[in-house]
Amino acid sequence: MLAATVRVTRDLDAAEDAVQDAYVSALAAWAREGVPERPGAWLTTAARRRALNALARRRTLQAKLPLLLEPGAEPVAEDDVIPDDRLRLVFTCCHPALAREAQVALTLRLVCGVATEDVASAFLVSRATMAARLTRAKKKIAAAGIPFAVPAAAELPARLDTVLTVVHLLGTAAHATLSAELLARAVDLARMLRALLPDATEVCGLLALLLLVRARAATRAQPLADQDRSLWDRALIAEADALIVGALRARPPGRFTLQAAIAGVHAAAPSYAETDWPQLLALYDALARVWPSPVVALNRAVVLAEVSGPAVALEAVDGLADALRGYRYLWATRADLLRRLGRHEEAGEAYRAALELTEGEVERAFLEDRLSRTGRAGDPRSG
Amino acid sequence: MPQYAILMYEATPPDELPPEVLEAHGAVDAQMAAAGGRVLAGVALREAATATVVRDGLVTDGPFIETKEGLAGITVIEARDLDHALELARMVPIASGGVEVRPLLGFQVLD
16 A cells, blocks of 8 residues: 555656646657556656656756747647646646645646746745645645546536636736736636636636736736726737637626626726726626625625715625625725715724735835825815 | 545434434445445444543543544445545435545455
């Protein structure tokens, strides 16, 4: 038993290198020899390949990987060669028997071929911590017998949702850390999933959502209302729009599709003031139905303020105070609504509560600026 | 095929299990076999209050840890992989609690 565990674990490590190679043309040999039918054979092949000049191949990978992350540039035709194996690997890495943080780390490491230390820095942990996390996860895959397989049809929707959640998390982490590289990985993964599962509308929705995040990346540091929309990438927005139109045909549309549609409405607006708020409100209502979450309800309240006024929105936000007490956007949103209602003292308190929960410099600067203005509430010059 | 233990945790004491749950326990082995698995062994435990603990040579009233849900039984199965084992584990009737699926390091029955 122990021997078997060691053997499988070693194969997985070997598979890491082989999967990296999937991003370059090293797997052309498989095209000639045919794709192995059994996963075991795949792993054995991977192990054998590993022995071949591993160092030189790693250098090739490092040189070529950035090329594969260009928007629109599809990885070198490997979809024709080993699509099933890549899909199996994604489902293995995102198996619900693994902790979420392990799923994310494994996907970056094994599917995207990101070096362990880069995975570590993406998640703000030391290399040793990340290496231990990966080792633990790989050990569980081997010992518990997590299969290297695409799940059965009955399980597929739930399992795919886990995969999409992991890819979405990568996008969220990229958004939060302003990491263009991490965002590129997430987009690349979503493109791969779309190529492998062309009928899954939520994959289209997620890809569209990530494309829109990338399209607006240049202005990410400013609040939405202040962003220079001429800097947004119109080609990416158009690509996302086409995906959203198709994905919205699902009944009902899923949460990623609806989030993409919401981002799409923002992207389509010529200015913040000209945003189609009633349309956004309808989309948030639909999103809240398929994904009842207090965070969704909070975002809906922001839109509600534009449609029905800040007083109605404030009522909705106050209803969320218990669920989102530790969430900085609750306080920032509340502060903004109170400011608009002329309740400057309460607004100041809410801004201070938001600041206490905020670490990011950009957000802090924004909140401090707003707080200093509400501080001058008695000053007739302040608006 | 890999072997797994399905650990059953129940909040309901064994003598209070509803008849339909007991009936389902009687049928689950055949159900697992029909799904391509194999049951190697099974044990059903009396309630935790009947346990006696031996630790560092000292005998005391048990169990080790008082919890709302106690280990109620173990089924040892063979399955193709974890997904298959989880499919079989979902067949295990539980009145109030859940199951834990653990890969086995070894399993031996002595004659």
